[in-house]
Amino acid sequence: MKLREREWGRRHWLPLVYRKTIRLREIGPLVTFTFDDFPRTAYSIGGAILKSFGACGTYYTSLGLMNTTDSTGDQFHLDDLHGLVGDGHELASHTCHHVSSRSLSSAAFVQEVLEGKEGIRRVAGLKVSNNFAYPFGRVTAAVKCAVGKAMRSCRGSYPGVNGSLVDLSLLRANPLYGDTEKLGLIRRLLQVSQECGGWIIFYTHDVRNIHSPWGCTPALLEAVVKLALSSSMRILTVKEVLGDQ
Numbered sequence: 001m002k003l004r005e006r007e008w009g010r011r012h013w014l015p016l017v018y019r020k021t022i023r024l025r026e027i028g029p030l031v032t033f034t035f036d037d038f039p040r041t042a043y044s045i046g047g048a049i050l051k052s053f054g055a056c057g058t059y060y061t062s063l064g065l066m067n068t069t070d071s072t073g074d075q076f077h078l079d080d081l082h083g084l085v086g087d088g089h090e091l092a093s094h095t096c097h098h099v100s101s102r103s104l105s106s107a108a109f110v111q112e113v114l115e116g117k118e119g120i121r122r123v124a125g126l127k128v129s130n131n132f133a134y135p136f137g138r139v140t141a142a143v144k145c146a147v148g149k150a151m152r153s154c155r156g157s158y159p160g161v162n163g164s165l166v167d168l169s170l171l172r173a174n175p176l177y178g179d180t181e182k183l184g185l186i187r188r189l190l191q192v193s194q195e196c197g198g199w200i201i202f203y204t205h206d207v208r209n210i211h212s213p214w215g216c217t218p219a220l221l222e223a224v225v226k227l228a229l230s231s232s233m234r235i236l237t238v239k240e241v242l243g244d245q
Contacts, residue, residue: 021166028198029231030198030200030234031190031200031235032058032200034057036094036205040073040076041208046204046221055235056087056240058089058092058129058131058239059090059092061091090129092128092132093129093130094133095116106140130151133203134154134157137156148169155171157173158172159175162201163199166199178216178220182220183227
């Protein structure tokens with residue numbers, strides 16, 4: 001078997017391992033915009049775009065990235081955490097030190113997840129939801145099981161639409177990278193979600209005109225929001241879809 005075939009097999013087999021599932025209420029079709037890490041522009045520009053349409057996003061936050069700078073730009077400051085919560089956005093977990101689940105044992109990784117959530121509460125005095133995203137989208141079968149039992153939901157980077165039966169331990173999500181040349185593919189994806197009454201999750205990092213390979217332009221984000229609303233799709237945070245348990 002070729003390497004690519006082996007990788008394909010692992011990629012499509014993993015979602016079947018330890019499935020903590022729920023059935024969505026008849027509230028679809030739904031769209032959720034999520035931001036990972038998060039760069040300051042994800043809130044200052046991305047959050048502002050969502051709020052201009054009366055919508056909110058989910059921010060998966062790694063405390064260890066606060067006040068740092070990397071290829072996606074300046075990372076969040078303490079006042080950004082208070083600002084986004086005050087604006088109604090969801091503050092969610094993304095580990096403490098933004099580590100891959102493949103670099104630690106399952107038990108150590110769960111501890112990293114919990115420490116990240118508790119660290120934000122301790123430093124900022126803010127409540128963090130029980131929703132989580134795997135850094136780099138990396139997840140193993142053992143981690144999926146362990147973290148899935150500790151958190152309300154875990155978002156990955158497997159693309160597609162979350163259907164009526166949702167795997168909470170590995171929510172499907174789609175990259176929102178680049179500029180408006182990506183609108184054709186996104187439009188088709190939204191159409192599929194609309195037709196099946198599903199839940200589509202987008203993820204990105206920085207939001208700026210000169211973006212990183214893992215970010216998008218303000219024009220793309222605004223265009224996708226408009227497409228979703230014009231299709232009568234509701235824009236909700238992960239917490240609003242699942243509840244805070």
